[in-house]
Amino acid sequence: MAKVTFKNVSKRFEKVIAVDNVNFHINDGEFFTLLGPSGCGKTTTLRMVAGFYYPSDGKVFFNDRDVTYLVPEARNTGMVFQNYALFPHMTVYENIAYGLQVRKIKGKIMKDKIYDVLNLVQMNGYENRKIAQLSGGQQQRVALARALVIRPDILLLDEPLSNLDTKLRKTTSEELRKLQKQLGITAIYVTHDQEEAFSVSDRVAVLNLGKIHQIDSPTRIFNYPEDRFVAEFLGNVNLFEATVSTIDSENITLSVPFSERAIVASRARQRQDWTFAISEKVDVMIHTNQLQLVKKSEGTNHITGRLLMKMFNGLIWNFDVETVNVQWRVSQFNYATVNYSDFVTGREASLYLPPREIYLIKRREGV
Numbered sequence: 001m002a003k004v005t006f007k008n009v010s011k012r013f014e015k016v017i018a019v020d021n022v023n024f025h026i027n028d029g030e031f032f033t034l035l036g037p038s039g040c041g042k043t044t045t046l047r048m049v050a051g052f053y054y055p056s057d058g059k060v061f062f063n064d065r066d067v068t069y070l071v072p073e074a075r076n077t078g079m080v081f082q083n084y085a086l087f088p089h090m091t092v093y094e095n096i097a098y099g100l101q102v103r104k105i106k107g108k109i110m111k112d113k114i115y116d117v118l119n120l121v122q123m124n125g126y127e128n129r130k131i132a133q134l135s136g137g138q139q140q141r142v143a144l145a146r147a148l149v150i151r152p153d154i155l156l157l158d159e160p161l162s163n164l165d166t167k168l169r170k171t172t173s174e175e176l177r178k179l180q181k182q183l184g185i186t187a188i189y190v191t192h193d194q195e196e197a198f199s200v201s202d203r204v205a206v207l208n209l210g211k212i213h214q215i216d217s218p219t220r221i222f223n224y225p226e227d228r229f230v231a232e233f234l235g236n237v238n239l240f241e242a243t244v245s246t247i248d249s250e251n252i253t254l255s256v257p258f259s260e261r262a263i264v265a266s267r268a269r270q271r272q273d274w275t276f277a278i279s280e281k282v283d284v285m286i287h288t289n290q291l292q293l294v295k296k297s298e299g300t301n302h303i304t305g306r307l308l309m310k311m312f313n314g315l316i317w318n319f320d321v322e323t324v325n326v327q328w329r330v331s332q333f334n335y336a337t338v339n340y341s342d343f344v345t346g347r348e349a350s351l352y353l354p355p356r357e358i359y360l361i362k363r364r365e366g367v
C-alpha cells in the first residue's frame with residue numbers, strides 16, 4: 001500500500017502546458033480518479049505516477065519517499081492501458097507471466113502467482129487462449145491480471161473500460177471497485193466519464209486545461225461544485241447568472257435575468273465555507289431533477305415559460321422549457337399515475353424552483 005503526493009507538479013511539452021502546478025494527496029487504499037475532458041492532462045498526470053514521464057517542475061512522493069525521477073521499474077506500480085497493450089499472439093498465461101519474468105520470478109512461484117490472479121479476475125480456464133481469441137471484456141480482465149500479478153503498491157488505470165459496451169462497463173466497474181477494496185490497494189483511475197468516475201471512486205479530482213478545479217467525494221462534487229466549470233462538466237444542471245439582493249438568516253434573494261421578481265434560495269443549501277455579499281454576482285445551479293414542471297405559475301420562485309420539447313426515455317421524462325433569457329432542462333421520474341400529456345409542446349408550461357435546491361457558485365479569479 002502506498003500514499004501518493006503531488007507537490008506543485010507541472011509538465012510541459014515544448015509550448016504545451018499539459019499539467020499546470022498540480023497538488024494532491026492520495027491515501028493508502030484509496031480509489032482516486034482523475035476526471036476531465038479530453039486533453040486536460042489526466043494521462044500525463046498518471047504517467048508521472050508511473051514514471052513514464054518526469055515532471056518539468058515539482059515533486060512526486062510515494063509515502064515519504066521522493067520518487068520524482070525514479071525509473072518506472074523501481075516504483076512497483078501496475079498499469080492497465082486503454083488499449084490493454086497485451087501481446088495478441090501470446091496466450092493469457094504468457095501475457096501475465098511476462099511481468100514476472102522481467103522481475104526474475106520463475107517456476108512454481110510464478111505459476112502460483114498466475115493462477116491466483118486468474119482466479120481473482122475470474123479468468124481461470126482461459127490460460128491457454130490467445131489474446132486475439134478473447135472478447136473485449138476478457139482482454140480487459142487479462143490486462144488487469146497482468147497489472148495485479150506483480151502485487152503493485154499502486155494500481156494505475158487509464159480509461160480501462162472505454163472499449164467495452166455500456167452494460168459491460170457498468171458491471172466491470174462495479175467488479176473493479178470490489179476487487180480494489182478487497183485487495184486494499186491504492187488505485188488511480190483516469191476517465192472522462194462522470195458516471196463511471198462517481199461509481200468507482202472514493203474521491204475524484206476534476207481537471208481542465210492542466211489544472212485541478214476540485215478534489216472531493218463524488219457526492220460533494222455533485223452537490224457542491226467548486227466553480228462553474230465543474231458544474232457544467234458534470235452536466236444535468238441548469239446554470240444562470242444572478243445578483244445577490246438581500247440576505248437574512250434563512251434565505252438569500254437573487255435578482256435574475258428571467259423574472260422581474262426576485263428568486264429565493266435557502267441558505268441551508270449553500271456551502272458553509274462561502275459567504276456572499278449584497279450586489280455580488282454569482283452563478284446559480286439547479287439540477288435538472290430538482291426543478292419542477294407545473295401547470296400554474298403562482299407564488300414565490302414560480303416562473304412562466306413555454307414547453308419546447310418533451311422526451312420519454314423509459315425511466316425519466318426530459319422537458320426543455322424556454323423562459324425570458326434562459327432555456328431550462330427538467331428531468332422527472334416517470335410515474336404511471338402522473339399524466340404528462342397535459343404538457344403540450346409549444347404551449348405554456350411553468351417552472352417551480354424549490355429554494356432548498358438552488359445552489360450559489362462563488363466566482364473566483366484565475367480558473
Ligand SMILES: Nc1ncnc2c1ncn2[C@@H]1O[C@H](COP(=O)(O)OP(=O)(O)OP(=O)(O)O)[C@@H](O)[C@H]1O
Pocket residue numbers: 013016017018019036037038039040041042043044045192
Ligand atoms: N508527448 C507529448 N508531446 C506533446 N504534447 C503532449 C504529449 N502528451 C500529451 N501532450 C499534450 O498535453 C495535453 C494533455 O494531454 P493528456 O494526454 O494528458 O490529456 P488527457 O486528459 O489524458 O486526454 P484524453 O482524455 O484525450 O486522453 C494535451 O494538450 C496533449 O496534446
